Every structure is written in C-alpha cells, then in structure tokens.
Amino acid sequence: MSHRPDVVVTGLGATTPLGGDVPTTWSAALAGRSGARTLENDWAEKHGIAVNFAASLAVRPEDVMPRPEIKRMDPSAQYAVIATREAWADAGAPDVDPERLGAVVSSGIGGIQTTLDAWDTLRERGGRRVLPMTIPMLMPNSPVAYVELEVGAQAGAHALVSACASGAEAIGYGIEMIRSGRADVVVAGGTEASIHPLPIAAFAASRTLSTRNDDPAGASRPYDTTRDGFVLGEGAGIVVLESAEHARARGARVYARLSGVGLSSDAYHLTSPEPAGRGQVAAMRRALADAGLTAADIHHVNAHATSTTVGDLIEARAVRELLGSAADQVALSATKSMTGHLLGGAGALETIFTVLALHERTAPPTINVSDPDPELDLDLVRDAPRPLGDGPRAALNNSFGFGGHNVALVAQTV
Structure with a gap:
C-alpha cells in the first residue's frame, strides 16, 4: 500500500x-x-x-x-x-x-x-x-x-x-x-x-x-x-x-494538519436538508474515519449554522448523533453570526477559522444568542472566545449546500 x-x-x-x-x-x-x-x-x-x-x-x-x-x-x-x-x-x-x-x-x-x-x-x-x-x-x-x-x-x-x-x-x-x-x-x-x-x-x-x-x-x-x-x-x-x-x-511554518475529508449527498430535496441529518452525519463520520479519529478526539466544531429556523437544529442533532456523549466536551462555534453567510466562500473562511482555533487553541464566539433554543443539546461558545486547552486537539468544520451537498473537514494540531 x-x-x-x-x-x-x-x-x-x-x-x-x-x-x-x-x-x-x-x-x-x-x-x-x-x-x-x-x-x-x-x-x-x-x-x-x-x-x-x-x-x-x-x-x-x-x-x-x-x-x-x-x-x-x-x-x-x-x-x-x-x-x-x-x-x-x-x-x-x-x-x-x-x-x-x-x-x-x-x-x-x-x-x-x-x-x-x-x-x-x-x-x-x-x-x-x-x-x-x-x-x-x-x-x-x-x-x-x-x-x-x-x-x-x-x-x-x-x-x-x-x-x-x-x-x-x-x-x-x-x-x-x-x-x-x-x-x-x-x-x-x-x-x-x-x-x-x-x-x-x-x-x-x-x-x-x-x-x-x-x-x-x-x-x-x-x-x-x-x-x-x-x-x-x-x-x-x-x-x-x-x-x-x-x-x-523548506522549513515552513505550519498552522495545522488537515487530516479528514468527508463528503455525502442527501438525495432528498433541492433546498431543504434531510430532516434526520442522515447525510450530514455520514459526511462527518467519513471525515473522522479518514482522519483515523474517534468522537473522543474532537474538541471543537465550527458549525455550518446559518441561522435558519430548521437547518440549525438538524445540524446540531447530527453533531450530537455522531459524537454521542463525547459532544459534551466539544466547544461549538457558529461564526456566521459575525461574518454573515459567504455562500461559496463560507466553507473556506470557516476552515481558516477552524485552523486558527487550533493554532491559537481558542474557539471563536457565537454572537446574538440571547435566548438559546432549548432543543440545542450542545455547548455553544457564546459572546467571548474560549480556550481549547493543551495537548492534541482536533476540530470539525461543517459545510452544507443547496442540492443536498454535505462536506466535513477535520483539522488537527501539529
């Protein structure tokens, strides 16, 4: 091989x-x-x-x-x-x-x-x-x-x-x-x-x-x-x-390693995500497997989280389904709260945020969340950055698109 x-x-x-x-x-x-x-x-x-x-x-x-x-x-x-x-x-x-x-x-x-x-x-x-x-x-x-x-x-x-x-x-x-x-x-x-x-x-x-x-x-x-x-x-x-x-x-400075790529497609609807998040879970699972990691290795997720009434919770449930109890140690950030949605540029900018979060061991905040949805069963980083701690760290970056496209990337500290 x-x-x-x-x-x-x-x-x-x-x-x-x-x-x-x-x-x-x-x-x-x-x-x-x-x-x-x-x-x-x-x-x-x-x-x-x-x-x-x-x-x-x-x-x-x-x-x-x-x-x-x-x-x-x-x-x-x-x-x-x-x-x-x-x-x-x-x-x-x-x-x-x-x-x-x-x-x-x-x-x-x-x-x-x-x-x-x-x-x-x-x-x-x-x-x-x-x-x-x-x-x-x-x-x-x-x-x-x-x-x-x-x-x-x-x-x-x-x-x-x-x-x-x-x-x-x-x-x-x-x-x-x-x-x-x-x-x-x-x-x-x-x-x-x-x-x-x-x-x-x-x-x-x-x-x-x-x-x-x-x-x-x-x-x-x-x-x-x-x-x-x-x-x-x-x-x-x-x-x-x-x-x-x-x-x-060449002695280059390295920010992080990109170790996992996961792709899937919903085959469900042109604009709506599949309600159970099946394709999103599949993309994240494939990214973890590609990186050779388990749920316990993930400490940070940069969510796709666009601020739509339905989409946000589908992704949140998918993250919880993928990570199980390990999700309790995950710092969830939704940076579109600050940047807006860059459409085709969003996944790239959020990869940069994910890489910097690992490089500086700091999860960026999510703003404008004054009344968190009671159905959100994840630890959302609100209003102020959060330290990610020492030791090996890994993060997921999720990006989903009209047409049922699901992409998950895994980054790791070096």
Whole structure:
C-alpha cells in the first residue's frame, strides 16, 4: 500500500466583512464583532426588496488592487486574488515546481454581477457596448483561472460548484490532489460576490434571509429562538495546502494538519436538508474515519449554522448523533453570526477559522444568542472566545449546500 502524505496548512488569506485580511478578520471575530450593515444604496426602496442590509466587504478591492486589474475581473475573482496574494505571502511564497502546484477555487454563484451588468448594458445600450471580456469574467472558473495565473499553477486548476459547500469541497479536493501525488502544494478555497439586488430579492423571496432591517448587526442569530434567516455575506478565503514533507523540507511554518475529508449527498430535496441529518452525519463520520479519529478526539466544531429556523437544529442533532456523549466536551462555534453567510466562500473562511482555533487553541464566539433554543443539546461558545486547552486537539468544520451537498473537514494540531 502506497504511503499517503499528510497535508498541512502553511498559508492563510482572506477578505471578509470583518476585515481586509486574516489577522484583522480573526481579531474581529474573537472580539465578537458583526460585519452586517445597512446597504448604502436605494435597492430595497427602488425594487421593493424586503431586506436592505448585508455583510459587505470591510475593505473594497479598489483600495488594494490596481484599476486595470479590477476592470477585467468579476468581483468574485477580485476577492479570490486578494486572498490568494495574502495566503501565498503568508506561506513564504513557496519555491515549488509549477507542475507540482495546483489551484482549486470555487464559487457557489459565480460571476453574477458581470452577468447582470452585461444584460443591463445590452438592453439599454445595445450589443456593441457589451464588454469583450464578459464571458471570461462571468464564467464560474474565472476566479481559479486568475489564481492559477497568479501563482503559476500547472498541476491542474479546478472549480467545484456545490452551492454553500463549495469552498470546503474545494479544500477537500486540494487535499486529495496532494494525497494522490498530483501536487506538492495547492492553493484552495472559495469566493463569492453576490451582494446585488437580484440575489437579495431572490433569497428574500424564498424566505431564507433575515428581515431584521432595524438591527443588521443582530440579525444573524444561530440557535437563538428568534432566528429568522441568514445574512448574505461576501468575500473569499484561501489556504495554501502542502504535503508535510514539502513543508518540512523548506522549513515552513505550519498552522495545522488537515487530516479528514468527508463528503455525502442527501438525495432528498433541492433546498431543504434531510430532516434526520442522515447525510450530514455520514459526511462527518467519513471525515473522522479518514482522519483515523474517534468522537473522543474532537474538541471543537465550527458549525455550518446559518441561522435558519430548521437547518440549525438538524445540524446540531447530527453533531450530537455522531459524537454521542463525547459532544459534551466539544466547544461549538457558529461564526456566521459575525461574518454573515459567504455562500461559496463560507466553507473556506470557516476552515481558516477552524485552523486558527487550533493554532491559537481558542474557539471563536457565537454572537446574538440571547435566548438559546432549548432543543440545542450542545455547548455553544457564546459572546467571548474560549480556550481549547493543551495537548492534541482536533476540530470539525461543517459545510452544507443547496442540492443536498454535505462536506466535513477535520483539522488537527501539529
């Protein structure tokens, strides 16, 4: 049997509603700050949309990217490139054979702003005014194509699409690229840029968005009895994955080991999770088995927990079913309470949070939970960070998406 290499995280990058980079985002999360705010536009009034807030980026691309670059990229690609530059520098810009370097960057919705803007241009000004770069900008693999160009990756560039599980699945695929021997280093993650009147109107119409227009910062309330939907967010999270051997050979700093990948699909409903959480339990169980761990080894879970009335408890019951009595020692965090829901970027950003929780041995808080749901049978980290203690520690990061996609990743201290 061939040796399966360990995969470690050596670089982190992000641009989020909490900050323009990872340190700022992480410190804001530990401080329990919300990135949700009232939108500075007239979309809600002009288009009759029930929601007038979202968790928009803390630092705009135009503040950190040259204008010529911005003009040829959809915002989803801009965010991915910004996060990649930080992650690559954070990893020490590894000297790696381009044919041993891969890229996997996903988006749940893709270049929707480019698509809708081009349609407006076509209707109002005619076909001759549609930008020649429109197709390369709107295609869902555009972010990974720009990331591949940015770092010179030639081992393969991939864009898996699995709705809100996309970012986590991209990281899982990156892990498999290294394990299979196809790459030594992979830049992986997710990105989303869908704060636009159409997606907001569509999510509002489906009654999945919170309508707390008078309190945006308090709107994302995972596990609270008054939760009424998620807050739309935007941004990107990118990690540099590396075989432990490659990282060791170059003396790289290692944040954590990503040791388990678990995937499943519900085959139940296009948008609703299977009520018993069968697929979620299966994904988590497979991730634990892949990592060679048992329930007793898990000390932290970063939950998918979007703040929907039904979904939060399905996941909580699934975690309890998987871990049994061992769940009593688990610190549960629901970081979308602060960042909002980054859709295809969520699983990647939450992987970064999970990795940092282990690296700094600190579980980030969940905010806005003033009245925990009495059916929540787990230990929720509320309002303030919690130490995770000494010794070996492992954590689960869950990501679930429309279409019944379930992804669970296991990270371990090094």
